Amino acid sequence: MSGGRVKQALSPRGRRGWTGLTPAAGAAVMAPGILSVGLHLAGRATPSLIAFALAAALWLVLALDFTARLVGDRGRFRAEAVTPAALTAVAATTVIGCRISLFGWNTAAAALLALAAALWPGLLLAVLRHWGRRLPGTAFLVCVATQGLAVLAAVLAAACDWYWLAWASLAAFCLGLLLYVQALRRFDLREVVRGAGDHWVAGGALAVSALAASRLTAEPVWTGGGHEVLRRTTLVTLALSLAWYVLLLAAEVRRWRPHYDGRRWATVFPLGMTATACLSAAGPTGVGALRPIGEVLLWIAVGAWLLTFAAFAAGRPAAGAGPTPRSGP
Structure with a gap:
């Protein structure tokens, strides 16, 4: 399947066209990617490998398309680069890197970290x-x-004893928390009820922050007071992400939206990340x-991915789904 067809299929308007880089593009990689990591942690080797194979294949397709636009259509690339959704290129790359590291392929994971770190500042600014x-x-x-960089850096710091990378991870983690506060100030809270799927990233961002904090807590670099601060930060961010989870789930029940929308891939990722x-x-x-809670939430996330994929495969684009979500008002 060509990159153009993948993009067209994953857009909110289904086969009626692709109007820009939506959260569906990168989130479609991030969702099975983080499910693969979660399934590995839960000891489910075969489902984890299947999810990784899917995520890796999609990442390669989207990476080729990203490169083609960067080289062959600079105008479109610049227009898309100013939207927050463009940062899925960074996030998806770090998710793939984290899963690859679990295979012991740390050189490849480090290369993906370098790639993500190279893309991150320009896109973020x-x-x-x-x-x-x-x-x-x-x-x-x-x-x-930003927290994706923190997680992958922490994972590689532990796997390769690169303790300097643990400090870089800590810096990215702190910056990520500051960026979360700024995003929260600009978030339209009405999206909690009327959002098409990407509103779940409000909780997912705290979940990936908690994941980064947990990896930092496990590092031997910090002991005593530093370790305890990181431990408590992990628990606080995780508790807040679970609070978001409950709130967003209640909003889904109140206003059921069963139709397919490409932005629903951005719902699956936060579920898997939590x-x-x-x-x-x-x-x-x-x-x-936390482990049994995580296992229950993991299978909920797997079920959400299966439902989203089934809706996508059925080819029923959302009636009146509207245009691609904007990066501003």
């Missing part, structure tokens, strides 16, 4: 320069992309109850 008010859930991708954060945090924080 472009997005921040064009921020407005009353933004959709994609605004939180400034946090997700589950993975719980599974990852159980050990470093010493709160064993």
